[in-house]
Amino acid sequence: MVKWDEDIYNTPAYPVTDAARYLGIPVVTLRSWLKSRPSADNNDQPALEPLIQRPDPNLPQLSFTNLVEAHVLRIIRATHGVKLDKVRKALDYMSQQFDTAHPLVMKRFQTDGVDLFVDQMDRLVNVSRSGQLAMRETLKHLLTRVEWDEEGIATRFFPLIESVPESEKVIFLDPAIRFGKPVIAGTGIPTASIVSLIDAGDEIEDVADEFDCTPAQVRAAIQFEAQNRAA
Structure with a gap:
């Protein structure tokens, strides 16, 4: 062990x-x-x-x-x-x-x-x-x-996200998944990958379809990455 x-x-x-x-x-x-x-x-x-x-x-x-x-x-x-x-x-x-x-x-x-x-x-x-x-x-x-x-x-740690209720656990960090980078819960998709498509001009609904997640999860990823950039 x-x-x-x-x-x-x-x-x-x-x-x-x-x-x-x-x-x-x-x-x-x-x-x-x-x-x-x-x-x-x-x-x-x-x-x-x-x-x-x-x-x-x-x-x-x-x-x-x-x-x-x-x-x-x-x-x-x-x-x-x-x-x-x-x-x-x-x-x-x-x-x-x-x-x-x-x-x-x-x-x-x-x-x-x-x-x-x-x-x-x-x-x-x-x-x-x-x-x-x-x-x-x-x-x-x-x-x-x-x-x-x-x-x-x-x-596993679920960071708080502005505009997302504290009771919701949308994003987490887990060293066993993606080397501990922030990912969308239930999908393992890195938030940075989602935002890179948004920055490239893709629509939220299209990104959700691309990664098989919901528009709400995409918005949470955008908000999370935005508050990180602003910090």
């Missing part, structure tokens, strides 16, 4: 700029999560590890696992504004509880892990009761954008 830390889910594959676009995160923000930081408590202490640790520190690309970690961190930081040092302490706690360096990509995090994380955040930043509820609900809701395998490891 292939070790988790040697498989396709932990292979360097995504340039930081691409990962940031897929996730809707500013590039500068994602880069900050990939850097070590001086210790805030004692300048004589070793630098703190990055929030997201790439599979090979000598290569700039992120893995699929890193992509999912950044998705969860985006929820925590953007939605709830939790400071990085508190997030780091909470993640260290989660790593110890789950005995893994990647607690955010485990299916267990979606269930009891969210409660453990929020409880830990309450100890660190005194989250209000309403704040606890909001954080739990937001995390559990947006974690539905991730699918796990039978071993509980994240294997």
Whole structure:
């Protein structure tokens, strides 16, 4: 059996700029999560590890696992504004509880892990009761954008698309399909291939017929690629 830390889910594959676009995160923000930081408590202490640790520190690309970690961190930081040092302490706690360096990509995090994380955040930043509820609900809701395998490891990610309801999973990234590039769910057709025909002047209905998908899927691919280009 292939070790988790040697498989396709932990292979360097995504340039930081691409990962940031897929996730809707500013590039500068994602880069900050990939850097070590001086210790805030004692300048004589070793630098703190990055929030997201790439599979090979000598290569700039992120893995699929890193992509999912950044998705969860985006929820925590953007939605709830939790400071990085508190997030780091909470993640260290989660790593110890789950005995893994990647607690955010485990299916267990979606269930009891969210409660453990929020409880830990309450100890660190005194989250209000309403704040606890909001954080739990937001995390559990947006974690539905991730699918796990039978071993509980994240294997597929469904990015959010503007103008498409969050309940709909139209596009996904899966390292086992098209090398992890964004594809239309149910077809495996890369979104870039669809948009290349649109850019060449083809009509949406003709592209849908060409790739045996629906006009709605073609429109979602166009929107997804457009928001990536604008990022």
